[in-house]
Amino acid sequence: MNKKPFLTLALFLVFALVSGQENSWPLTKCIETALQNNIEIKIRLLEVKRTQKTQNSVLNRMLPSVNLYGEQSYNFGSTIDPSTNGRVSSNIQNDNFYLNAKTNLIDFSAFANAKKDKISIEIAKAEKEVVENEYKLQLLESYYQALYTQELLKIQKEQLHQASFNLDRITKEVAIGSKPQSDLYDMQLSFSEEENSYITSQQLYGIQKLQLFQLMNVLNVETETVVLEVYFDENNSDAVANTNYNPKIKRAEFQHENNLKSISLQRANNLPVLSAYYGYSTFYYKNIKDANGLTDSFSNQLADNKSQQVGMQLAIPIFNGFRNNKRIIASKIESQKSKLVIEQEKQELDKQVTLEEKNKSNYLKLEEKLKERQKYAKASFTTMQAKFTNGRVEAIVYSSVKNQFLRAEYDVLKNNLQIQYIHLKINLLKNNVI
Numbered sequence: 001m002n003k004k005p006f007l008t009l010a011l012f013l014v015f016a017l018v019s020g021q022e023n024s025w026p027l028t029k030c031i032e033t034a035l036q037n038n039i040e041i042k043i044r045l046l047e048v049k050r051t052q053k054t055q056n057s058v059l060n061r062m063l064p065s066v067n068l069y070g071e072q073s074y075n076f077g078s079t080i081d082p083s084t085n086g087r088v089s090s091n092i093q094n095d096n097f098y099l100n101a102k103t104n105l106i107d108f109s110a111f112a113n114a115k116k117d118k119i120s121i122e123i124a125k126a127e128k129e130v131v132e133n134e135y136k137l138q139l140l141e142s143y144y145q146a147l148y149t150q151e152l153l154k155i156q157k158e159q160l161h162q163a164s165f166n167l168d169r170i171t172k173e174v175a176i177g178s179k180p181q182s183d184l185y186d187m188q189l190s191f192s193e194e195e196n197s198y199i200t201s202q203q204l205y206g207i208q209k210l211q212l213f214q215l216m217n218v219l220n221v222e223t224e225t226v227v228l229e230v231y232f233d234e235n236n237s238d239a240v241a242n243t244n245y246n247p248k249i250k251r252a253e254f255q256h257e258n259n260l261k262s263i264s265l266q267r268a269n270n271l272p273v274l275s276a277y278y279g280y281s282t283f284y285y286k287n288i289k290d291a292n293g294l295t296d297s298f299s300n301q302l303a304d305n306k307s308q309q310v311g312m313q314l315a316i317p318i319f320n321g322f323r324n325n326k327r328i329i330a331s332k333i334e335s336q337k338s339k340l341v342i343e344q345e346k347q348e349l350d351k352q353v354t355l356e357e358k359n360k361s362n363y364l365k366l367e368e369k370l371k372e373r374q375k376y377a378k379a380s381f382t383t384m385q386a387k388f389t390n391g392r393v394e395a396i397v398y399s400s401v402k403n404q405f406l407r408a409e410y411d412v413l414k415n416n417l418q419i420q421y422i423h424l425k426i427n428l429l430k431n432n433v434i
Contacts (some may be wrong), residue, residue: 023222026229027143027424028434030216034139035132037217044128051124055117061110064103071096074288091288097302099280105312108268112261119258126251133247133432140428142215144421146208147228149201151413156198159406160191163399166388167191170395183395190399230417245431249345256338263335266328272316279309353429360422363415370412377401377408 035041075092104110170187173179209223284301296304317324381401388398424434 023225024227024229027140030143030212031136031139031434033218034135034216038131038135039217040131041128041135044124044131048121048124048128051121055121056114058110058114061114062104062107064101066099066101069096069098069100071098093286093288095284097282100277101279102275102277104273104275106272106274108271109265109273112265112268116258116261116265119254119261123251123254123258126247126254129247129432130251133428136428136432136434137425139212139215140421140424140434142208142212143228144417146205146212147230148414148417149205149208150228151230151417152410153198153201153205155406155409155413156194156201159402160194160198162402163187163191163194166395166398179391186395186399190395230420246345246349246429247432249342249349252338252342252345256335256342259331259335259338263328263331266324266331269324269327270317272314275313275315277309277311277313280306281308282306349429353426356422356426356429360419360426363419363422367412367415367419370408370415374405374408374412377405381405 072093072095075094077091078087080087167187170179170184174181174184206224209226209228213219213221213223213226282302282305284298284305286295295301381404384393384398384401387393388395427433
């Protein structure tokens with residue numbers, strides 16, 4: 001017995017199975033892939049990292065600033081002799097070196113700025129999550145639009161297959177004279193309409209899948225072979241139903257908190273600042289026209305001319321033309337605005353969620369009626385199929401009943417998908433998860 005054909009068939013089946021798995025795209029896979037490819041989200045992620053790198057802690061702000069300065073100058077003509085501080089008519093080379101260090105021991109603005117830096121990081125993260133949330137909502141809508149058409153195609157394909165079978169049977173019966181020619185015309189017209197409808201749905205499905213993958217920034221996938229999945233884990237989605245995390249509201253709350261810290265920062269500018277400082281300096285000089293060369297060496301002069309200074313400084317703001325008070329008032333107004341933005345975001349979310357929940361409630365109420373209509377349409381089609389087979393009804397009547405059954409099946413299917421879609425959309429709006 002030749003085993004080669006069987007091995008070939010087995011390999012073909014395995015390859016088909018693997019290919020089918022690779023071309024199956026559930027909603028979670030689409031979202032994960034899209035989030036990895038979206039350029040705007042990558043930009044927001046870099047912004048978060050940039051904000052983190054610019055953060056300065058209180059300790060970092062209190063570290064001393066140390067500066068080293070070096071200066072070389074030449075004075076020609078009448079100048080000051082650094083050794084005597086007397087004016088001489090000579091040419092002098094002068095090298096000066098300074099080392100200064102200063103740190104703030106008490107600075108209330110350092111605390112306020114450190115807190116603002118932390119909030120800035122949270123604002124950057126919230127901005128990224130807002131972009132992600134809006135992007136997920138777009139993906140969800142695009143995915144289910146394609147899914148509606150995909151499931152409609154399954155029903156249309158089955159009905160088209162049945163219509164082809166009936167057309168073939170009517171053609172044979174007309175050929176032998178058991179059916180009138182008008183029945184063949186009616187059946188040909190019905191088949192042509194169903195075929196056109198199926199082709200139109202196929203074309204729409206291809207466009208919708210292409211738009212979905214373009215939205216995901218995935219351009220290396222043959223969308224013709226992609227199959228979308230209907231199932232999602234509703235129980236898992238309900239598990240986070242009480243977290244109530246919306247990125248827009250969180251962003252508004254962080255911005256309000258940031259504005260409150262701005263008020264503290266402006267007030268800190270009215271408080272004293274206690275600083276400590278240290279200074280070290282030395283210099284070297286040489287009379288360029290001194291022919292005797294009696295000037296001390298470079299190292300000796302640096303050692304002999306050195307001086308040090310240590311001190312503390314207390315700066316107390318007394319009057320700044322009321323400029324800082326105006327900035328405090330402006331910060332308070334900005335804080336009030338940001339607080340209203342929080343309420344605005346909450347109101348918009350409540351309106352949207354209420355509307356979606358009302359739609360979901362309507363679809364749930366309609367579900368039983370649609371299923372009841374589907375049951376009646378199926379029973380009517382089954383009876384009509386038997387009558388048509390026995391030649392008791394015309395082809396046009398049979399086609400009309402069959403189309404009613406097709407519409408009833410699709411209405412039930414689309415209603416269920418719309419319930420799923422709204423359920424997932426509410427989760428995204430309220431919890432930012434699928």
